[in-house]
Amino acid sequence: MxxxxxxxxxxxxxxxxxxxxxxxxxxxxxxxxxxxxxxxxxxxxxxxxxxxxxxxxxxxxxxxxxxxxxxxxxxxxxxxxxxxxxxxxxxxSKSEDHHHHLVCTSCNRVVDYRDFIDDEVQLLKKTEAALSKRFRFKINDHVIEFYGLCEKCQK
Amino acid sequence: MxxxxxxxxxxxxxxxxxxxxxxxxxxxxxxxxxxxxxxxxxxxxxxxxxxxxxxxxxxxxxxxxxxxxxxxxxxxxxxxxxxxxxxxxxxxSKSEDHHHHLVCTSCNRVVDYRDFIDDEVQLLKKTEAALSKRFRFKINDHVIEFYGLCEKCQK
DNA sequence: TTACAATTGAAAATCAATTTCAATAAGGAA
DNA sequence: TTCCTTATTGAAATTGATTTTCAATTGTAA
Incomplete structure (x- = not known):
């Protein structure tokens, strides 16, 4: 080519x-x-x-x-x-672009959302710390995904 | 058989x-x-x-x-x-048994945790409501997973 | 017990992804 | 620019997980 x-x-x-x-x-x-x-x-x-x-x-x-x-x-x-x-x-940058996903289980459409994750991220930090200590994991990443039906697929 | x-x-x-x-x-x-x-x-x-x-x-x-x-x-x-x-x-029951996952990316071990999810679930409810409204999704499920290295695989 | 339909196992098919390998092309050196 | 080394490419073959096909078997209701 x-x-x-x-x-x-x-x-x-x-x-x-x-x-x-x-x-x-x-x-x-x-x-x-x-x-x-x-x-x-x-x-x-x-x-x-x-x-x-x-x-x-x-x-x-x-x-x-x-x-x-x-x-x-x-x-x-x-x-x-x-x-x-x-x-x-x-x-x-990777951290600036951090977001979570909303997935339609019918048509497989994926929506990114960035607006509601401040609280989530803060809580995740706390959870991460607790889990790290309890299970002795070194946590590097997390996944948060919501699954459901998008507007079109509900009909 | x-x-x-x-x-x-x-x-x-x-x-x-x-x-x-x-x-x-x-x-x-x-x-x-x-x-x-x-x-x-x-x-x-x-x-x-x-x-x-x-x-x-x-x-x-x-x-x-x-x-x-x-x-x-x-x-x-x-x-x-x-x-x-x-x-x-x-x-x-499905809801009683609800838990989240901690996954080792090296040996693929998966740990369930149920102890730290009360706050998470509460926040998720709020987030679900906000996302539902904003993106008009009917949300049925969510996934929360942390990825990292378990104690053995850190060495 | 009988008859019918659901279930089974083996082999073949599918599907996403990876590996192999000979031909090609990128880019540093002359 | 031209040459040379080596990375990259495309096609075909391969892998690994899962699904489908189909004839033989087995559960169950009558």
């Missing part, structure tokens, strides 16, 4: 080289697609979007690139229980 | 018949195994335990029976991110 410079952010090439990696058209394109889209996407969905611009990209490359972008801290990967991973752009 | 009456609870047969199902040795046995074990188990683990008593049981039947027991509300099924489902006995 031929290179196509300039569709991605300028720091991307540097960040790749910084860890001994190379800038390729596939990587630029996939990052570009992900950064334009708002929401959570399966590998197949990303693959379809990328293929519209470059039909030569293989599914395997999409898998590999998404994994790479997660390692680089640019994407987050979630599993909402339907057996396929979803990828989401992290906007801003 | 021959029947083997009496190893399961007496209400089990009735609950099955109540929804047009039959009591079989495999079903009694799998329920029995699950009710004796404390914790979360993969299909393979249940399969191994069941096979110790009845080597003729097939893996497919274990899959089918675990799914059935979840439908009947006797087991809960969780996915902790390693790509294989875990099944857990529900003891008492």
């Amino acid at each position: 031929p290179r196509r410079d300039g569709c991605g952010p300028p720091w991307f090439s540097g960040q790749l080289r910084g860890c001994g990696r190379r800038l390729t058209a596939a990587r630029e394109l996939i990052l570009d697609v992900m950064s334009r889209k708002e929401g959570h996407f399966s590998v197949e969905e990303v693959y379809a979007a990328v293929r519209k611009q470059y039909p030569r990209v293989g599914l395997v490359t999409v898998y590999r690139t998404l994994t790479l972008l997660v390692e680089m801290g640019l994407l987050a990967c979630h599993e909402f229980g339907d057996g396929r991973a979803r990828y989401e752009m992290i906007r801003g | 021959p029947r083997r009456d009496g190893c399961g609870p007496p209400w089990f047969s009735g609950q099955l018949r109540g929804c047009g199902r039959r009591l079989t040795a495999a079903r009694e046995l799998i329920l029995d195994v699950m009710s004796r074990k404390e914790g979360h188990f993969s299909v393979e683990e249940v399969y191994a335990a069941v096979r110790k008593q009845y080597p003729r049981v097939g893996l497919v039947t274990v899959y089918r029976t675990l799914t059935l027991l979840v439908e009947m509300g006797l087991l809960a099924c969780h996915e902790f991110g390693d790509g294989r489902a875990r099944y857990e006995m529900i003891r008492g």
